Amino acid sequence: MTKTAVTFRLNGAETAIFVDGGQNLLDVLRRGVGDLSPKYGCGQGGCGGCSVLVDGTLRLACITLAESVDGASVETAAGLADGPRLHPLQKAFMEGFAAQCGYCTPGMLMAARALLDANPDPAREEVVEAISGNLCRCTGYEPIIDAILAAAADLRGGAAR
Amino acid sequence: MITVETFDTLAAASSAMAGAGSGNRAGAGGSCYMGGGTLVMRAVNYGDGDFSRILRSRDPALLRIEPDGGGVFIGAGATMAAIAGHRETAFLAEAATAVGGPAIRNMATLGGNLFAPPPYGDLSTALLALDARVRTADGQETPMESFFARRRMTGPLVAGVTVPRPEPGVLRFRKVTRVRPKGVSVMAIAVRLPFRSGRLAGVRIAFGAMGPTPVRAKSAESALEGGGLEDARIARAAETLAHDLAPADDALASAWYRQAVAPVHLARLLRSAREG
Numbered sequence: 001m002t003k004t005a006v007t008f009r010l011n012g013a014e015t016a017i018f019v020d021g022g023q024n025l026l027d028v029l030r031r032g033v034g035d036l037s038p039k040y041g042c043g044q045g046g047c048g049g050c051s052v053l054v055d056g057t058l059r060l061a062c063i064t065l066a067e068s069v070d071g072a073s074v075e076t077a078a079g080l081a082d083g084p085r086l087h088p089l090q091k092a093f094m095e096g097f098a099a100q101c102g103y104c105t106p107g108m109l110m111a112a113r114a115l116l117d118a119n120p121d122p123a124r125e126e127v128v129e130a131i132s133g134n135l136c137r138c139t140g141y142e143p144i145i146d147a148i149l150a151a152a153a154d155l156r157g158g159a160a161r
Numbered sequence: 162m163i164t165v166e167t168f169d170t171l172a173a174a175s176s177a178m179a180g181a182g183s184g185n186r187a188g189a190g191g192s193c194y195m196g197g198g199t200l201v202m203r204a205v206n207y208g209d210g211d212f213s214r215i216l217r218s219r220d221p222a223l224l225r226i227e228p229d230g231g232g233v234f235i236g237a238g239a240t241m242a243a244i245a246g247h248r249e250t251a252f253l254a255e256a257a258t259a260v261g262g263p264a265i266r267n268m269a270t271l272g273g274n275l276f277a278p279p280p281y282g283d284l285s286t287a288l289l290a291l292d293a294r295v296r297t298a299d300g301q302e303t304p305m306e307s308f309f310a311r312r313r314m315t316g317p318l319v320a321g322v323t324v325p326r327p328e329p330g331v332l333r334f335r336k337v338t339r340v341r342p343k344g345v346s347v348m349a350i351a352v353r354l355p356f357r358s359g360r361l362a363g364v365r366i367a368f369g370a371m372g373p374t375p376v377r378a379k380s381a382e383s384a385l386e387g388g389g390l391e392d393a394r395i396a397r398a399a400e401t402l403a404h405d406l407a408p409a410d411d412a413l414a415s416a417w418y419r420q421a422v423a424p425v426h427l428a429r430l431l432r433s434a435r436e437g
């Protein structure tokens with residue numbers, strides 16, 4: 001089978017890997033590079049477990065052709081924390097019990113990150129819309145929405161200080 | 162086993178496709194063009210695509226959204242997010258935003274939406290109500306209605322659509338779903354209601370997910386044409402729908418249910434248009 005060389009930045013680190021024809025980005029991240037933070041839920045764009053940012057834009061890794069990210073910057077939940085310091089979103093999720101089994105959490109975090117990058121002061125409905133492509137079977141969503149709003153407030157406060 | 166070929170222009174991809182025989186898209190003849198890939202990659206992942214070759218194009222012209230005569234040209238590669246966020250296509254923002262969640266909208270293209278099977282095709286339903294024209298890689302333009310009447314997975318690739326700009330408030334769009342805020346269509350309805358000296362002239366009523374492609378409900382259009390939006394006329398238009406719609410059963414709703422509720426949703430949309 002022909003392999004294609006693909007290079008991209010993964011959470012800031014230069015990454016080079018050979019991909020198979022038709023291989024999706026989720027598979028490349030998890031099995032190729034070993035970043036297990038994006039999750040496989042459905043493989044058809046329906047659950048949001050594999051949400052990542054490509055050049056700052058929210059995408060679903062399972063339906064992204066891996067070779068299409070050649071030269072791009074890919075960010076996953078594994079890159080959110082700064083060493084031992086959790087990202088405000090991670091902290092808010094932890095403190096607000098927004099993760100139960102945790103399977104949806106990395107995708108939720110990336111969808112929330114995309115929202116807050118574009119809109120630091122979202123209304124509740126905007127948060128609901130932002131995570132509308134992400135399924136959670138445990139929490140009933142309310143703690144997740146509250147955590148995102150709390151993280152937004154935290155980030156705004158941090159910026160003002 | 163899949164090979165991927167990426168071309169610099171749509172024309173090159175289109176002739177490579179034609180060179181492969183008549184097959185052209187998912188499910189036809191072994192080659193498949195990929196736009197945003199939201200549907201094509203699902204088929205790759207599940208191995209049920211009936212193609213072994215993916216063709217892509219990174220033609221920058223595919224991303225264009227720009228004024229074109231009295232309307233707007235939208236490149237086939239423009240995403241739902243790009244269409245929803247562009248000034249030139251503000252009149253399509255509601256329909257483009259109705260598609261999927263935010264990540265899907267960042268990926269899903271106009272070109273793919275034109276070929277998406279039901280219950281998909283929300284944006285295409287609005288384009289049909291606007292009398293848009295489909296421009297193919299060979300430069301030909303086809304009215305949306307004949308494009309859908311003969312929609313084939315063969316033939317030249319789509320370069321984009323040209324859309325006459327509607328007067329403000331004339332286009333009304335509604336997506337009927339069972340899940341909020343996100344959910345695929347039980348049906349999508351787009352109506353264009355232009356008034357000329359107090360009477361409707363040039364009514365368009367288009368339904369998505371109510372047949373194999375988006376369709377116009379022509380009997381309902383005629384019931385409204387030349388008059389106003391009085392209750393009796395709305396009722397008459399809604400009654401005629403069964404002639405023009407041929408929905409299928411799917412996991413969301415049965416064909417029977419779709420037929421039964423279509424008149425209710427059309428009447429509601431028309432009444433809300435009357436109320437402004």
Ligand SMILES: Cc1cc2nc3c(=O)[nH]c(=O)nc-3n(C[C@H](O)[C@H](O)[C@H](O)COP(=O)(O)OP(=O)(O)OC[C@H]3O[C@@H](n4cnc5c(N)ncnc54)[C@H](O)[C@@H]3O)c2cc1C
Nearest residue numbers: 045196197198199200201261269270272273276282283319
């Ligand atoms: C979770 C999920 C939710 C969705 N929700 C919605 C929804 O609410 N509403 C809706 O309308 N759709 C929805 N879709 C379906 C789909 O994402 C959209 O219809 C989208 O616009 C398809 O575009 P694409 O670029 O991803 O298509 P692709 O997957 O790239 O292609 C789809 C088909 O179109 C053909 N094609 C693409 N571009 C061209 C071209 N330029 N010329 C000729 N043929 C072309 C391809 O060959 C293929 O057969 C959803 C999909 C998923 C996975």
Ligand code: FES
Nearest residue numbers: 041042043048062
């Ligand atoms: S695994 Fe990608 S959306 Fe479900």
Ligand code: FES
Nearest residue numbers: 100101136137138
């Ligand atoms: S915490 Fe279990 S799926 Fe969301």
